[in-house]
Amino acid sequence: MKLREVGEDRLLIRLLSSLGKNKNVVVAAGDDCAVVRPPRGSELLLLKTDCVVEKIHFTSATNPERVGWKAMMRPLSDFAAMSGLPQFALVTLIVPATRSTRWVSQLYRGLNRAARRFDVVIVGGETSDTRGPAAISVSVAGFVEKNRCVTRSRGKVSDDLFVTGKLGGSIRGKHLNFVPRINESRWLTQNFRVHAMMDLSDGLGADLPRLARASKVGYKIDIDALPLNRGCKIDNALNDGEDFELLFAVSPRDRKRLQKDWRRKFPRIPLTRIGSFNRKSKIENRDLFRGYVHFQQRR
Amino acid sequence: MKLREVGEDRLLIRLLSSLGKNKNVVVAAGDDCAVVRPPRGSELLLLKTDCVVEKIHFTSATNPERVGWKAMMRPLSDFAAMSGLPQFALVTLIVPATRSTRWVSQLYRGLNRAARRFDVVIVGGETSDTRGPAAISVSVAGFVEKNRCVTRSRGKVSDDLFVTGKLGGSIRGKHLNFVPRINESRWLTQNFRVHAMMDLSDGLGADLPRLARASKVGYKIDIDALPLNRGCKIDNALNDGEDFELLFAVSPRDRKRLQKDWRRKFPRIPLTRIGSFNRKSKIENRDLFRGYVHFQQRR
Numbered sequence: 001m002k003l004r005e006v007g008e009d010r011l012l013i014r015l016l017s018s019l020g021k022n023k024n025v026v027v028a029a030g031d032d033c034a035v036v037r038p039p040r041g042s043e044l045l046l047l048k049t050d051c052v053v054e055k056i057h058f059t060s061a062t063n064p065e066r067v068g069w070k071a072m073m074r075p076l077s078d079f080a081a082m083s084g085l086p087q088f089a090l091v092t093l094i095v096p097a098t099r100s101t102r103w104v105s106q107l108y109r110g111l112n113r114a115a116r117r118f119d120v121v122i123v124g125g126e127t128s129d130t131r132g133p134a135a136i137s138v139s140v141a142g143f144v145e146k147n148r149c150v151t152r153s154r155g156k157v158s159d160d161l162f163v164t165g166k167l168g169g170s171i172r173g174k175h176l177n178f179v180p181r182i183n184e185s186r187w188l189t190q191n192f193r194v195h196a197m198m199d200l201s202d203g204l205g206a207d208l209p210r211l212a213r214a215s216k217v218g219y220k221i222d223i224d225a226l227p228l229n230r231g232c233k234i235d236n237a238l239n240d241g242e243d244f245e246l247l248f249a250v251s252p253r254d255r256k257r258l259q260k261d262w263r264r265k266f267p268r269i270p271l272t273r274i275g276s277f278n279r280k281s282k283i284e285n286r287d288l289f290r291g292y293v294h295f296q297q298r299r
Numbered sequence: 300m301k302l303r304e305v306g307e308d309r310l311l312i313r314l315l316s317s318l319g320k321n322k323n324v325v326v327a328a329g330d331d332c333a334v335v336r337p338p339r340g341s342e343l344l345l346l347k348t349d350c351v352v353e354k355i356h357f358t359s360a361t362n363p364e365r366v367g368w369k370a371m372m373r374p375l376s377d378f379a380a381m382s383g384l385p386q387f388a389l390v391t392l393i394v395p396a397t398r399s400t401r402w403v404s405q406l407y408r409g410l411n412r413a414a415r416r417f418d419v420v421i422v423g424g425e426t427s428d429t430r431g432p433a434a435i436s437v438s439v440a441g442f443v444e445k446n447r448c449v450t451r452s453r454g455k456v457s458d459d460l461f462v463t464g465k466l467g468g469s470i471r472g473k474h475l476n477f478v479p480r481i482n483e484s485r486w487l488t489q490n491f492r493v494h495a496m497m498d499l500s501d502g503l504g505a506d507l508p509r510l511a512r513a514s515k516v517g518y519k520i521d522i523d524a525l526p527l528n529r530g531c532k533i534d535n536a537l538n539d540g541e542d543f544e545l546l547f548a549v550s551p552r553d554r555k556r557l558q559k560d561w562r563r564k565f566p567r568i569p570l571t572r573i574g575s576f577n578r579k580s581k582i583e584n585r586d587l588f589r590g591y592v593h594f595q596q597r598r
Contacts, residue, residue: 132431
């Protein structure tokens, strides 16, 4: 059946009735706004929106459940970057009326499966027809304790720079089924003073300069130390993008303890020291640093 | 200049640098998430997302500043519907790389002008390229005092039904420059017990049945009492949609005082009693009741 034969009310009722609720949700989908309990006094509210667009972030042949997974996990990865806990998601679905309801149901299954993985509740949804490619925009609200909020801007000269996991080659599959590093990030701020952190979405080559710029420092990285996914070269690690790993800065005084405790806590996830912040940037092979810049490069 | 010649970083910096901030914004656009102060303990958090899509909600020739205005005001109208105060907005811009930066700047001017009108701060933005029509998704967070939150579901049998303003013909211009009834809605809940409320986005003919269904009551409306915009007929008032007026239910005991106080407070905005809730729906001219149902009707 096509969307145009169903109508928005019935479609949304069908899609949203399968979603979970919890004690923090006062009024879920179906009213004009979602009504939820705010974080407590010692916590800050985090807000993030992101989108995936057909023919840009996924193809028309991509399994819609994986598209939904990706659409939800992208903004959740930004919560990992701040060491926040995501709680509530709103989904805007822009999709041609000629698309099958099956496609939309599978997409929602992926959105919901990804949300549940981190106890996030989808509390609202909008749909719109379009004459063009499908697009899914997901906004997420959540919180972070005031003393655990990690921005990009507090990195210090001589901080060690670490990345989680391995880099490069995400387009071969990881970009559709990655798990944001929320648990790892929460563990980090519970046990260490993380000065600056971000998630790698556009490639280390584009993202590291952003982190350094926000912290008003330079950086030096050891290109040969970069943790590479199988079949990847340094260029892939720097420029492929969509790694959704964490890049963060901690004092070199914490290096030993961090490396030891991390191995014990997350034995299957590599943690690699790739360089450090300094006063002035020095990059070997500057031309490798392109990253993925929207509107300038095509994938 | 085209978007593809600029790049996302520089575009966002340019667009977002012109936006306001206030004491509730801890970290605005530029980091992974926006960080804001949550509402206080006696307040609930409201979340809403909505979108406008080129060729559906606006044409390629529509003044982009008006498109931005509409994109922001649509979700703000849902805050009016709950008697909430919007505070923070996130903007997702899906736009072809071939679009001019001027178009995007004007769009943002409209978004920002609309936000400022209600002291809303745009705290984050994402952009994505697309091979199709442009789309703008806006999510808004805000709050409402627990005892002033008005849902759709607490209407009672024999409640009076009121609408603000006039209905119909929005497509001739109002849909691009309307002002959500936030002030009116806040005044209502400060002075009256509003049982159920919503904003009219799909036409009274589609929206009133939703309000009644949510309240588990029927309704009777006096078709001839409907307040019509100039040049409009009853059919327009019921089915055109995008009126963005308030529809609400109050006890008939409050009728006299409401009408008198409203006239004094908002002398230029009509308030019309259009009918009442009852046990079982009775509609004259049922076939007039179509409303605008997404995916089923084209505009």
